[in-house]
Amino acid sequence: MFKQLGLIGCGLMGGSFALALKEAGLVDKVIGYSKSPTTTDKARQLGVIDQVAESALLAVSGADIVLLAVPVAATDATLRAIRHLVTPATLFMDVGSTKRDVVDAVRRVLKERAPAFVPAHPIAGKEQAGVQHADAQLYRDRQVILTPIAQTDAGLVDKARAVWTAVGAHVQVMTPEAHDAAFAAVSHLPHLLAFAYMAGLLQQKDSEQFLALAGPGFRDFTRIAASDPAIWRDILIANREEVIKQSERFRGALGVLEKALQDCHGEALEALIQGVSQARSHWRLSSGARHN
Amino acid sequence: MFKQLGLIGCGLMGGSFALALKEAGLVDKVIGYSKSPTTTDKARQLGVIDQVAESALLAVSGADIVLLAVPVAATDATLRAIRHLVTPATLFMDVGSTKRDVVDAVRRVLKERAPAFVPAHPIAGKEQAGVQHADAQLYRDRQVILTPIAQTDAGLVDKARAVWTAVGAHVQVMTPEAHDAAFAAVSHLPHLLAFAYMAGLLQQKDSEQFLALAGPGFRDFTRIAASDPAIWRDILIANREEVIKQSERFRGALGVLEKALQDCHGEALEALIQGVSQARSHWRLSSGARHN
Numbered sequence: 356m357f358k359q360l361g362l363i364g365c366g367l368m369g370g371s372f373a374l375a376l377k378e379a380g381l382v383d384k385v386i387g388y389s390k391s392p393t394t395t396d397k398a399r400q401l402g403v404i405d406q407v408a409e410s411a412l413l414a415v416s417g418a419d420i421v422l423l424a425v426p427v428a429a430t431d432a433t434l435r436a437i438r439h440l441v442t443p444a445t446l447f448m449d450v451g452s453t454k455r456d457v458v459d460a461v462r463r464v465l466k467e468r469a470p471a472f473v474p475a476h477p478i479a480g481k482e483q484a485g486v487q488h489a490d491a492q493l494y495r496d497r498q499v500i501l502t503p504i505a506q507t508d509a510g511l512v513d514k515a516r517a518v519w520t521a522v523g524a525h526v527q528v529m530t531p532e533a534h535d536a537a538f539a540a541v542s543h544l545p546h547l548l549a550f551a552y553m554a555g556l557l558q559q560k561d562s563e564q565f566l567a568l569a570g571p572g573f574r575d576f577t578r579i580a581a582s583d584p585a586i587w588r589d590i591l592i593a594n595r596e597e598v599i600k601q602s603e604r605f606r607g608a609l610g611v612l613e614k615a616l617q618d619c620h621g622e623a624l625e626a627l628i629q630g631v632s633q634a635r636s637h638w639r640l641s642s643g644a645r646h647n
Numbered sequence: 648m649f650k651q652l653g654l655i656g657c658g659l660m661g662g663s664f665a666l667a668l669k670e671a672g673l674v675d676k677v678i679g680y681s682k683s684p685t686t687t688d689k690a691r692q693l694g695v696i697d698q699v700a701e702s703a704l705l706a707v708s709g710a711d712i713v714l715l716a717v718p719v720a721a722t723d724a725t726l727r728a729i730r731h732l733v734t735p736a737t738l739f740m741d742v743g744s745t746k747r748d749v750v751d752a753v754r755r756v757l758k759e760r761a762p763a764f765v766p767a768h769p770i771a772g773k774e775q776a777g778v779q780h781a782d783a784q785l786y787r788d789r790q791v792i793l794t795p796i797a798q799t800d801a802g803l804v805d806k807a808r809a810v811w812t813a814v815g816a817h818v819q820v821m822t823p824e825a826h827d828a829a830f831a832a833v834s835h836l837p838h839l840l841a842f843a844y845m846a847g848l849l850q851q852k853d854s855e856q857f858l859a860l861a862g863p864g865f866r867d868f869t870r871i872a873a874s875d876p877a878i879w880r881d882i883l884i885a886n887r888e889e890v891i892k893q894s895e896r897f898r899g900a901l902g903v904l905e906k907a908l909q910d911c912h913g914e915a916l917e918a919l920i921q922g923v924s925q926a927r928s929h930w931r932l933s934s935g936a937r938h939n
Contacts, residue, residue: 478862567933572871576870605847640861
């Protein structure tokens with residue numbers, strides 16, 4: 356399918372993509388670039404990439420497929436570094452968890468070259484980051500959201516869909532706006548709330564004794580509070596408008612529950628809990644939705 | 648150790664206690680009472696109880712150990728029903744998730760008979776309620792918090808400790824106030840937040856599409872939102888003062904995070920996440936803390 360993958364960012368997401376393409380026999384050669392030479396060395400030793408590129412631009416040179424797998428805040432600078440080699444002869448994609456900021460950068464930096472770029476968000480991940488955890492199966496049975504814009508080349512969207520499908524993922528197309536609104540609601544806000552909850556707990560002088568009494572409910576509720584600080588700083592800031600909208604909505608719902616509590620209004624409280632408890636009991640993880 | 652257990656409430660918690668005592672050879676006979684005759688019939692068929700009592704008072708008659716395993720809101724009425732047979736010759740305990748309301752009811756209803764009652768909170772549970780899920784191992788390696796008051800008989804506290812230890816639990820003694828403050832922080836508030844988060848999500852017209860995109864982070868964060876509405880209505884109302892205090896603290900912490908987001912203050916945001924992420928990564932479930 357492809358001769359050469361240019362991989363920019365050789366971490367868990369990028370490394371897993373390279374391995375998946377290799378395993379599926381979809382690519383002959385992988386050239387990788389990372390900000391840190393230690394990472395590219397490790398990636399080469401592990402057979403994730405075949406050759407180290409000295410720059411992002413050199414990783415693109417000669418590639419017919421390019422994956423940007425860098426933190427979302429680095430998208431702009433990365434696009435600037437490679438834009439001279441961006442043409443629709445090559446499929447360019449990213450793996451960012453937010454999409455409006457990515458398409459803004461694509462429009463701003465790539466301008467008339469924007470059609471070559473197909474924004475993508477594979478809903479996949481692992482607790483541990485780093486190329487040493489790269490896994491050819493990471494995208495199998497996971498959802499991948501593509502968020503093309505008006506000028507995106509339709510042929511490249513089809514190609515992107517084919518690649519992700521070939522590595523076992525289920526592809527959905529959405530607008531960047533719908534994507535960011537949905538993930539603010541089901542992923543970014545829960546992270547913000549888990550961070551806030553832990554912060555409020557840790558401020559208390561008895562927090563150590565409290566934590567010693569915490570059980571499995573606490574464990575599951577706060578698991579996402581252990582997420583990577585730099586990655587979540589970037590995601591929350593990139594999608595801050597939607598996240599703050601969701602947070603306001605949440606505050607409203609919390610206020611209604613608090614009011615029922617303050618008034619000892621048992622019936623209202625039970626009805627509210629009944630509604631959410633039923634909805635949550637019926638919810639099932641979609642085939643593919645395996646995001647952190 | 649005991650001749651006869653009087654079990655008031657033959658659900659998961661009570662039924663498991665009866666089975667655990669039987670398995671450990673600590674009791675000769677179990678007499679059970681439940682509000683619903685279907686429950687006692689099932690409990691007898693399953694061998695959880697040996698004999699059905701027609702009332703709570705009759706379950707107490709002749710018992711040298713009595714367990715109240717009823718919803719916390721039913722504590723007062725249950726104590727009224729049995730008070731004439733409450734004497735320190737018998738060990739009386741409950742299993743409620745809140746303790747200030749229980750000791751209030753004990754003082755108010757039992758008065759000079761209060762010394763016979765040792766308030767207890769076994770930190771154990773299962774996703775599914777009901778006597779059919781009763782399990783002799785439910786309390787093994789779990790924490791049990793005893794919250795005696797000034798007038799509680801010290802010999803009965805020792806006896807309570809011995810029983811729970813004999814069924815495999817780890818016993819801690821705390822004041823009812825310290826207990827309720829701690830569980831408001833690590834259990835009741837997370838439930839309130841999970842309920843509020845789900846309520847805010849479900850109000851939105853796109854909630855179905857959003858839910859279809861939700862992944863494992865959402866799954867774990869909202870697991871406790873599927874909890875039993877009547878039980879959680881009672882717990883939250885019984886402990887509302889502490890829960891509202893914790894919720895205010897949480898709102899403060901959320902406000903700080905929102906402010907950092909609104910100001911695009913990446914450094915502050917990352918520092919905040921870094922702190923909670925580290926604390927959460929280092930936290931481990933205590934031996935025994937297996938509460939929902």
